[in-house]
Amino acid sequence: MSVNDLVEAEWKAREDNGLPPHHALDTSDLGFKFTKVQGEFIEPIAHFLKGDLEKSEYSSRFMYNHILSCCVYSKEFMEYCKLPWDSGTLPPLHVIKRPPAGRVSFLSCDGNYFDKFGRYLLKSIKSPVHVHIMDPSKELAQEASELVGNNGLSIELPRGNPGYYHAVRLIRFADFVREQPAILLDVDALAKNDPLKLPEVPCGMRLRPGRIEPWNQFNASVIVGDWRAEMYFNMVAKYIWHFWKADKLIWQIDQAALFCVWTYLRNHVECLGPKEVDYDYHDDGIIWCNSGKNKWLDEDLSRQKYRDFLEEIKNING
Numbered sequence: 001m002s003v004n005d006l007v008e009a010e011w012k013a014r015e016d017n018g019l020p021p022h023h024a025l026d027t028s029d030l031g032f033k034f035t036k037v038q039g040e041f042i043e044p045i046a047h048f049l050k051g052d053l054e055k056s057e058y059s060s061r062f063m064y065n066h067i068l069s070c071c072v073y074s075k076e077f078m079e080y081c082k083l084p085w086d087s088g089t090l091p092p093l094h095v096i097k098r099p100p101a102g103r104v105s106f107l108s109c110d111g112n113y114f115d116k117f118g119r120y121l122l123k124s125i126k127s128p129v130h131v132h133i134m135d136p137s138k139e140l141a142q143e144a145s146e147l148v149g150n151n152g153l154s155i156e157l158p159r160g161n162p163g164y165y166h167a168v169r170l171i172r173f174a175d176f177v178r179e180q181p182a183i184l185l186d187v188d189a190l191a192k193n194d195p196l197k198l199p200e201v202p203c204g205m206r207l208r209p210g211r212i213e214p215w216n217q218f219n220a221s222v223i224v225g226d227w228r229a230e231m232y233f234n235m236v237a238k239y240i241w242h243f244w245k246a247d248k249l250i251w252q253i254d255q256a257a258l259f260c261v262w263t264y265l266r267n268h269v270e271c272l273g274p275k276e277v278d279y280d281y282h283d284d285g286i287i288w289c290n291s292g293k294n295k296w297l298d299e300d301l302s303r304q305k306y307r308d309f310l311e312e313i314k315n316i317n318g
Helices: 003-016 043-049 053-060 075-082 111-124 138-148 162-177 227-245 253-265 301-314
Strands: 093-097 104-110 129-134 152-156 182-185 203-207 218-225
Touching: 043 053, 075 227, 075 253, 093 138, 104 111, 104 162, 111 129, 111 138, 111 301, 129 138, 129 162, 138 152, 162 182, 162 218, 162 227, 162 253, 203 227, 218 253, 227 253
Parallel strands: 104 129, 104 182, 129 152
Antiparallel strands: 093 152, 182 218, 203 218
């Protein structure tokens, strides 16, 4: 059985049993509940699927320049992630406008992504927001200041790359939720309904059943957080900071960190459902997500409602 056949069989079995195929109901819902795992897997994944995280981590160490080499579960590393550290060692953070009080949506990306996507997500949100932009041009920084209005805005200039931008946003989020509750949103999403309708919980996100990869268990497109999950978010931030210091930030390390820290803490994660982290574009969905390389392909009709809503947002004055 190929990997694709395995995961497709699990998703179909979930549907047949009245469960959402792509959203876990709780952390015990991860993995394969209905389908026997069989086939050939590389050693780290084979150990992972058997639940032997120690062996998986050990064999992953020899896979340099691959996300598996950044999947760390050991008690020694997690105790290290608990130790105090200073996010001030990152490039300086410049707060241009303080965020509104209370719970806010938190948007973080580089200047290019804000220009292409973030401005429209911002426009779709009718409740308080804080925007964090990395490496914007002077012109875009000025425009962003006007676009956010009475909302919050911060900027950093790391001269980074996509690996930095997607990972370090979780460090900035961890710092932010110590002070006030927030909802981290991928900026290529759109708010079909008010993000503040998402559960007010210490830690919440979409979890993915029927996935073989450690970094695909926890989805980082929508994350709800506040100070009550401070240890979890601080450890995720330290995990990412460690690999930043070693110049080993790899794409999807954000999701790897979220999952690997959870394997140690086993903290409660509220699972966000199909209408909260919505890839099927329900009219009563909250966050319409649109990840992956096919998002703009006209022939992908499953994304058409998203594209139509984006055009609608673009045409709104103001």
